[in-house]
Structure formats: structure tokens, C-alpha cells
Amino acid sequence: ESDDDGPSCPGSLIVVSNRQPYRHEYADDGSGTETAADAEGTDSGSADESPDERSIAVDEPAGGLTAGLDPVVQQANGTWIAWGDGEADFDVTDEGNCVTVPPNEDAYTLHRIDLSEEAVDSYYYGFSNQALWPLCHEFPDLIEKGDGDWSNDFAWYRTVNERFAEAVSEHATDDSVVWIQDYHFALAPRMIRQRVPDGATIAHFWHIPWPTPQTFAQCPEGEQILEGLLGNDLLGFHVDRYAALFLDCVEEFLADAVVDRDEQLVRYDGGTTRLITDAMGIDAESYDQDARSVDKEQATSLLEQYDVPADTTLALGVDRLDYSKGIPERLSAIERVLERNPDWHGEFTFFQKATPSRTGIPAYQRLGELVRSEVERINSRFGTDDWQPIVYTEEYVDHENLCALYRRAEMMVISPLLDGMNLVAQEYVASNVDGDGVLLLSDRTGAHERLGSATLTIDPTDTDAFASQLETALSMPATERRRRMNTLRNRVFDGDLESWMGSQFDEIRRVHTDSGPDDDE
Ligand code: ADQ
Numbered sequence: 001e002s003d004d005d006g007p008s009c010p011g012s013l014i015v016v017s018n019r020q021p022y023r024h025e026y027a028d029d030g031s032g033t034e035t036a037a038d039a040e041g042t043d044s045g046s047a048d049e050s051p052d053e054r055s056i057a058v059d060e061p062a063g064g065l066t067a068g069l070d071p072v073v074q075q076a077n078g079t080w081i082a083w084g085d086g087e088a089d090f091d092v093t094d095e096g097n098c099v100t101v102p103p104n105e106d107a108y109t110l111h112r113i114d115l116s117e118e119a120v121d122s123y124y125y126g127f128s129n130q131a132l133w134p135l136c137h138e139f140p141d142l143i144e145k146g147d148g149d150w151s152n153d154f155a156w157y158r159t160v161n162e163r164f165a166e167a168v169s170e171h172a173t174d175d176s177v178v179w180i181q182d183y184h185f186a187l188a189p190r191m192i193r194q195r196v197p198d199g200a201t202i203a204h205f206w207h208i209p210w211p212t213p214q215t216f217a218q219c220p221e222g223e224q225i226l227e228g229l230l231g232n233d234l235l236g237f238h239v240d241r242y243a244a245l246f247l248d249c250v251e252e253f254l255a256d257a258v259v260d261r262d263e264q265l266v267r268y269d270g271g272t273t274r275l276i277t278d279a280m281g282i283d284a285e286s287y288d289q290d291a292r293s294v295d296k297e298q299a300t301s302l303l304e305q306y307d308v309p310a311d312t313t314l315a316l317g318v319d320r321l322d323y324s325k326g327i328p329e330r331l332s333a334i335e336r337v338l339e340r341n342p343d344w345h346g347e348f349t350f351f352q353k354a355t356p357s358r359t360g361i362p363a364y365q366r367l368g369e370l371v372r373s374e375v376e377r378i379n380s381r382f383g384t385d386d387w388q389p390i391v392y393t394e395e396y397v398d399h400e401n402l403c404a405l406y407r408r409a410e411m412m413v414i415s416p417l418l419d420g421m422n423l424v425a426q427e428y429v430a431s432n433v434d435g436d437g438v439l440l441l442s443d444r445t446g447a448h449e450r451l452g453s454a455t456l457t458i459d460p461t462d463t464d465a466f467a468s469q470l471e472t473a474l475s476m477p478a479t480e481r482r483r484r485m486n487t488l489r490n491r492v493f494d495g496d497l498e499s500w501m502g503s504q505f506d507e508i509r510r511v512h513t514d515s516g517p518d519d520d521e
Contacts, residue, residue, distance in 0.1 A: 006072070007502040009177055010509040011201065013078035016164055016188065017181040018124070020082035021066050021073075022101045022110060024089045027057040056088045060102070062399065064423065065181070068283060068497040074106035079171045081164060083124075084112030096170065111167050115160065123160040124184070126153030129358055131219065132183045136208045137324040137418045140218050142363045154221050158187055161228070165191035174199035177508055180232075182207045187224065190231030193271070201512040203234040205504070207280070208420040209446075210242040213252045226254050230268045233511045236276045236504065238421045238446035243275045276507050279450050280421050281496040287430035288493075291407040294400055299408035302401055303351075306391045312349040313474065316409035318402070318424050320357040321394070323367045326415035326442060326460040327354065331374045331390070333415075336467035337474075338382045338389055344474065345382060350413070351391045351405070406431035411438040411473045414445065415460040421446035425455075429488045436481045438473040439488060450495060454487035 061067040073080055084090060084097070089112050092099050097114060100107045115123070130144040131153065145153075165188050168178055174197040180188060182205070189202050196202075206229075216222055226249060229235055237243045243264065250257045250266055257268040264275040300310045308314075315334075319325040334350045354371065358364045375392040382389050397405070406412070412428040422445040429439060429451070441448050441455040448457065456469045 006075075006498055007505050009072065009076050009078070009179075009505050010512045011175045011177040012173060013073060013076040014168055014171055014176055014178045015069060015073055015078065015080045015181070016168060016178060016185060017066070017080070017082050018128075018184040019066060020084060020086075020089075020110065020112060021061045021070050021080055022099075023059040023084075023086035024056050024092050024099075025059060025086050026088050027055045056092060058101075059086070064282075065280070065497070068501065070102075071106075072501060073108050074102070074104075077106070077108055079109045079111060081111045081113065081167045081171075083115055083120075085115075085120075090114060109171070111171065113160070113163055113167060119156055119160055122153045122156030125358065125360055126150070127157035128184045130361060130363075132186070132225075133208070133324075134363070135215060135219055136183065136211050138209075138211055138215055139323065139417075140215055142323065143218070144362070150220075161185055161187040162191055164188050165195055168192050169195035172196035172200050176200040177512055178202045179504075179508070180204040187228035188231075190228045193231040201234070201508060202232050203236070203504070203508050203511075204229065204232045205236040205280075206242070206420075207238070209418050210237065210245040210249070212245055213248050216249045216253070222249070222253050226250055226257075227268070230254075230257065230266055230271065230273045232273050233271075234274050234276060234507055236278060236507075238277065238279045239449045240277045241449075242420075242446075243277050246275065274507075274511065276504075278500060278503050278507075279446055279495060280423070281492065281498075281500045282423050282426045282430060283498070284426065284430040284493045284496040287403060287406075287427055288433055290400065291403040291431035291433045294404040294407065296404075296408075298401065299404040302397075302404060303349075303408075306351070306393065307386075307388070308349050308351070308391055309346075309387065313344075313347055314409045315348070315350045315411045315413050315470070315473075316405055316428070317350070317352040317354075317413050317415075318405075318427075319352075319354055321354040321364065321368055321371065322357055323363060324416055324418055326417045327352065327367070327371050328374060329417070329460040329463070329466070330413055330415045331371070331378060332463045333413075333466035333470060334390065335378045335381075336463050337470045338378070340467065341471065341474075345389070346384065346387045348389065348474070349387075349391060350389060351409070352393070353397055353402075353405070354392070354394050355396075356394055402427075403431050407433060409437060411440060411470075413440045413458075413470070414447075415440070415442045415458050415466070416445050417442075417460055419445040419447070423447075425451060426492045429485070429492045432485055432489070435485045435489070436478055437485055438476060438481055439484075440469055440473060450491055451488055454484045454491070 061070050098109050098111045101110045134142040247259050251259050257266050266273045375390050379388045406428045414425050425447040439455045442458045442460050458466050
């Protein structure tokens with residue numbers, strides 16, 4: 001019995017995520033706060049600017065799941081528990097690190113967890129992003145173990161998970177639905193289960209891939225990670241493959257667990273965890289509208305700033321600067337195209353927008369250096385006085401300009417070596433309102449499962465084949481481009497963020513009423 005005004009949660013909703021929906025900062029006092037610098041795809045502009053020194057401004061959620069969930073939590077008058085990473089966050093706190101957001105009648109409680117620098121280093125930059133992230137993306141060589149082992153990072157990861165679980169227990173009732181986001185909280189579900197009333201439902205969405213047992217075996221804390229996740233009533237993945245790999249790992253590493261593949265569930269330690277797979281969508285309607293409303297001149301003047309000829313054939317890349325995104329592989333394929341097609345010189349530009357991310361981690365620094373030097377090398381090999389084949393920028397591009405670029409680009413090149421879903425692919429499609437763009441998409445993304453047949457599929461590690469797909473895109477007739485984009489747009493609009501949230505809540509509703517204290521409907 002869903003609501004007419006969008007997805008609604010059964011029970012009283014408690015969201016748990018690493019990133020917070022609202023961040024309080026001291027308004028610009030001349031030192032310049034870098035709110036967008038290390039954002040995980042949630043670049044945000046600040047509102048309520050005030051000329052007063054040290055006055056407080058709030059950054060609102062911009063884009064992605066955080067922005068999509070925000071109205072749902074408002075509607076539910078729920079609670080959101082997240083790391084308070086804003087400088088002024090704890091100066092606006094009322095009771096117990098809670099603050100009411102946003103300032104309107106549908107406000108909800110934001111409960112911030114205050115993390116010390118050491119906690120952030122070890123829990124976030126350490127175990128989350130130098131152990132679990134490379135592990136789940138099948139880069140075991142990039143796992144960094146601190147001073148030779150990761151027990152300190154893992155201890156902090158445990159402590160932080162415990163603090164989040166403790167915070168959940170302060171708000172939980174018999175009717176609570178706890179919805180946990182992502183890999184920062186693998187241990188929390190079991191800790192929460194031990195602290196909340198039986199009627200509460202715990203659901204978790206794991207936004208990144210799940211690794212093979214061979215890779216997972218390299219995580220010495222693997223058993224605890226699995227046990228933690230099996231504290232959930234529901235565990236969601238983008239695609240079936242990740243859920244299947246999760247079950248493989250449970251079978252291999254948790255002797256006492258009973259895996260039922262037909263029912264997609266695991267019985268362990270007296271509880272049952274049901275797996276669900278549902279690929280996340282974006283707010284397609286809003287990208288469509290924003291792309292329609294930008295002046296076509298805007299893309300041209302943006303390109304002008306980077307000395308790109310207005311009539312160039314434009315290929316676009318938009319990513320966090322992350323080794324999972326396959327940016328060096330993409331540059332190699334572009335180079336191969338330039339080698340093989342002198343007639344495209346001067347006519348074609350590849351524009352790569354990269355956002356620096358997790359810049360304190362050595363693997364990310366090395367990637368940045370590699371990408372910048374490759375761009376320079378390729379440009380000096382093929383570039384002329386009035387044409388550079390690759391434009392590379394790490395500058396902040398706001399949402400409006402991003403939509404303008406998506407709309408303008410003849411093709412979008414997305415080549416991850418592994419990517420849980422990839423929302424950029426869908427953003428390009430939703431913004432391609434003229435309906436004739438081409439999407440080149442790696443088959444190692446969750447997005448490919450849904451969009452693959454209408455994209456030009458890429459194997460990012462096969463440079464020649466990748467270059468051939470770029471050439472196919474460059475010469476594709478308009479009728480075929482339109483036919484493919486039409487299919488893509490239907491799929492992106494059908495499976496948008498609202499429908500994804502709706503089906504998550506439908507699954508939660510089934511479990512919540514099953515296990516609820518009374519079934520009086
Ligand atoms: P990410 O790895 O961050 O997310 P992705 O899904 O592609 O990857 O994008 C996140 C968002 O960041 C998009 O909204 C995009 O517009 C924005 N963004 C990325 N680079 C940008 C740039 N250079 N400039 C401006 N904006 C940029 C994780 C998983 C993904 C999964 C999502 C959601 O790694 O696989 O799709 O969560 O589940």
C-alpha cells in the first residue's frame with residue numbers, strides 16, 4: 001500500500017550513512033572553505049551565505065541518493081545518523097549531537113557522530129577505503145595495511161560501527177526500520193540487532209561490488225565482516241552477480257551458515273538474512289529538465305574556456321579520480337583512435353572531468369600523477385597550436401554546467417575496471433534530451449546489466465577493441481544513435497531513483513510486517 005506522493009517507508013525510518021545530508025560550516029571568513037573538494041559525488045553549494053564572520057551556513061544535499069532520500073526522511077519524520085564532518089556541525093547541536101533539519105515543517109532529526117582525526121584516518125581512510133574498497137573492487141594489490149597489519153584500522157572500524165549502533169539504539173523502537181548505506185558499516189548490523197527491540201527491521205544496501213572468494217580470502221577479518229552483515233534482515237546489492245558472490249563467500253568462510261540459493265537467503269545464528277538485488281536509479285526527470293533548461297550556448301562557452309573549438313565532436317568522461325574507474329585505460333584507447341585516424345585530428349576532443357577523491361591515500365595520488373602525465377604525453381604527441389585532443393580538468397563543474405556538457409557531448413565514455421552501478425551513465429542518458437548521443441559502457445559496471453544491449457560495450461583492458469568501439473561511435477548513423485538512445489532513456493526513466501526506493505521499501509515492508517509484533521491488517 002504505497003503512498004501517492006512517492007516512496008514511503010513502513011515503520012519509523014532511521015537512515016545510517018557515512019555522509020551526512022546537511023553540513024554546517026562557518027560561512028566564508030576569507031579563508032575559503034572547500035566544501036566540494038573531497039565530496040563523494042555529493043558536491044554541494046552553500047546556502048544562507050552571510051557576511052558575518054564565523055556565522056554558520058548549511059550545505060544542502062545535492063544529487064544522488066542523499067538528495068533523493070532527504071524528502072523521504074522528511075516525510076517520515078525520521079532520523080538520520082551520519083558522521084558530522086562539518087566544521088560548525090557541533091555548534092548547532094541541541095541534545096545529544098542531534099539537530100533538526102531542514103528548517104521547515106517536515107523536519108527530521110540528524111544525529112551526528114563526532115569522529116576524531118584518528119578515527120577518520122583509521123575507519124574511513126584506513127579500513128573502509130584502503131581495505132574494503134580495493135578488496136571489493138578486486139584490487140588486492142592496493143590494500144594498504146597501515147604499519148604492516150590492519151588490526152589498528154580494523155579496531156577503529158569496529159569502534160566507529162559500535163558508536164553508530166549505539167546511536168541507532170537511542171532512537172529505535174519496536175516499529176523502527178533501520179536502513180544502512182554502504183561498506184562503511186559492515187559490522188554495525190549485528191551490533192544494532194543486539195541493541196534494538198525485536199520488532200525493528202534492519203536493512204542494508206551495499207553500493208559497491210562484492211568480491212570473489214579468492215579475493216575475499218585476503219581479508220583476515222572476513223569472517224567478522226560476514227557475521228556483521230548477517231545481522232541484517234535484508235541485504236541489497238545492485239545486481240545478481242554480487243549477491244551470488246556474497247553467498248559464495250558465506251558458504252566458504254562461515255561454516256555454521258545455511259545458504260538457500262533458491263530463496264536467496266542465509267540462516268545464521270538464529271537469524272535470517274534475505275538478499276535482494278535491485279539496480280539503483282537516478283532522478284532522471286530532474287536531469288532531463290535541467291538539461292532542457294540550460295542554454296545551448298552554455299556548453300559552448302564552457303568549452304571556450306578550455307580552448308575547445310565550438311564545433312568539435314565531443315567525447316566526455318566524468319568520474320571521481322578513482323583507480324576503479326579505468327581512466328588510464330580510457331586514455332590509451334583515445335590515443336589508439338588518434339593513431340589510427342589522422343582525419344579526426346582537429347575535429348575530435350575528449351573532455352575528461354575528474355574530481356579528486358580520497359587524496360590522502362597513496363594509490364589515489366599515484367593515479368592522479370599517472371593520469372595527468374598521460375594526458376600531457378598524448379597531447380604533446382598529437383596536439384597542435386590550436387587543438388589539444390584531450391582536455392583534462394579537476395576543476396569543480398557545477399550541476400548546471402555538468403548537464404550542459406552531458407547534453408552537448410556526442411558520446412560518453414565510461415570504462416571502469418569494476419563499478420557497483422555507475423550513476424554517471426544514467427545521468428548522461430537522462431540529460432541527452434536531443435536523443436542522439438552514444439553511450440560507451442564497460443561491461444564491468446552494474447549499469448551495464450540494465451543498459452548494456454543499447455550501449456557500445458567496452459572491455460576497458462582491450463585497447464584495440466575499446467578504440468574500435470570509439471570509432472564505431474564516431475561513424476554511427478543518426479538513426480541508429482537515436483534508436484539506441486531511445487531504448488536507454490526508457491530504461492533509465494523506468495528504473496529511476498524513486499522506483500528504486502519504492503521497491504526497497506516494498507521489500508522492507510514485507511519483512512517488517514512478517515516480523516512485526518502484531519499483524520492486525
Ligand atoms: P561512485 O563511485 O561515487 O558511487 P557514481 O555512481 O558514478 O560513482 O557517481 C557518483 C556521483 O558523483 C554522480 O552523481 C556524479 O555526477 C558525481 N560525480 C562523479 N564525478 C564527478 C565529477 N568529476 N564532477 C562532478 N560530479 C561528479 C558509488 C559506487 C557506484 C554506485 C554509487 C551509487 O561506486 O558504483 O553507482 O555509489 O550506488
